[in-house]
Amino acid sequence: MRYDDSPPLPESRSSISPDRPWFARRPALTVALAALAPACLAGWVLTQVLTGPGPDGRQPAGMPLTASRPAAASDAKSSATPGTGPSATPGPAAAGTGAPSAAPAKGPLAGRTVVIDPGHNTGNFQHASEINKQVDIGTNRKECDTTGTTTNSGYMEAEFSLDVSRRTRALLEAKGVKVVFTHEADRPWGPCIDERARIGNEAAADAVVSVHADGASAGNRGFHVILPARVKSGAADTARIVGPSRDLGERIARNFGRTTGSDPANYLGSGTGLVVRDDLGGLNLSTRPKVFLECGNMRDDKDAAQLMNPEWRQKAAQGIADGIVGFLGG
Structure with missing residues (x-):
């Protein structure tokens, strides 16, 4: 789909009635373009929503951000990973930060x-x-x-x-x-x-x-x-x-x-x-x-x-x- 700021191509002179000057048909052309533009814009918006952010990871300018994926359980809390030295193990959330509490243990x-x-x-x-x-x-x-x-x-x-x-x-x-x-x-x-x-x-x-x-x-x-x-x-x-x-x-x-x-x-x-x-x-x-x-x-x-x-x-x-x-x- 072509979507840019270039003007529409002018109609051929041969298609214009000889008893009406070209400029007299501008209102009808404007109405037609006005009806067509929202449909094109709607199609473009739908495409952006379905395909998501561009290759640079950003949403297109002027578009609302889509909802992000909820964090998986493993993102919220890291278990100690066996290794050759001390593991980085996160402690409890600091008081007053509003961070959600850890999910109840299961097992x-x-x-x-x-x-x-x-x-x-x-x-x-x-x-x-x-x-x-x-x-x-x-x-x-x-x-x-x-x-x-x-x-x-x-x-x-x-x-x-x-x-x-x-x-x-x-x-x-x-x-x-x-x-x-x-x-x-x-x-x-x-x-x-x-x-x-x-x-x-x-x-x-x-x-x-x-x-x-x-x-x-x-x-x-x-x-x-x-x-x-x-x-x-x-x-x-x-x-x-x-x-x-x-x-x-x-x-x-x-x-x-x-x-x-x-x-x-x-x-x-x-x-x-x-x-x-x-x-x-x-x-x-x-x-x-x-x-x-x-x-x-x-x-x-x-x-x-x-x-x-x-x-x-x-x-x-x-x-x-x-x-x-x-x-x-x-």
Whole structure:
């Protein structure tokens, strides 16, 4: 269709009646063109609407914008993607921004809450005075936190624990679980061990897992799960969580060993992969079923090679998630 500002071609002189001058027919011609123009314009508008924006992505000048495609669910919220380092995971929308709230979780375990506690914090090395302050763990007082260990090549336990925790979160969220972290290295240091316990308690978590790697001497290999002992002193009272915590720990140990191919620790736990302790504030102060998992020994070269392998870390996360899902009845 021709649509521009050029004038219409004049009629041939031979078509004009000899007894009427050409200019006398202008009114009739004008009327005909006036009737034709709206139809042409309507056809052009319809074409633009059907074909959409031009190749440069813009609507034609003077045209109203067409409604945009609603964002898919994956556009609204990104899950943590397993990788070799920390994943970019968006936090909740800032208060007062008017952003829509996230859609309710869907899956067989929707409505269940799990707290994941990535051990230590990479910033702890630069905040010795803060993490050395004593906090009350019920049975006694201990340091707020520690730096954690490293492999002989310098890979930090705090890096490892955060990476595995993020991978575990993605797997649990796929089941509909609400996952709460105690931190994501989004603070300079900490949190302290009493705060870590408090986060799990206040979330009314169905299960809490603290992810770590050990720093024993070379030759000591394998994983172990630390269970809370029965303690009652000050703010510590684990009577109600000892039983369910053991169930949680046993399930994680079985699944972790199966998915990673790792053996239970050869240096403690008598080959069971289970150890009971009464000196960890994160367990003593917890009112929710909770365990610590030491995924391997960073100071042993063979274990360290596994811990630094992203594919192995994904298997570790799968083992943790499977154990938690089994505990929750999923």
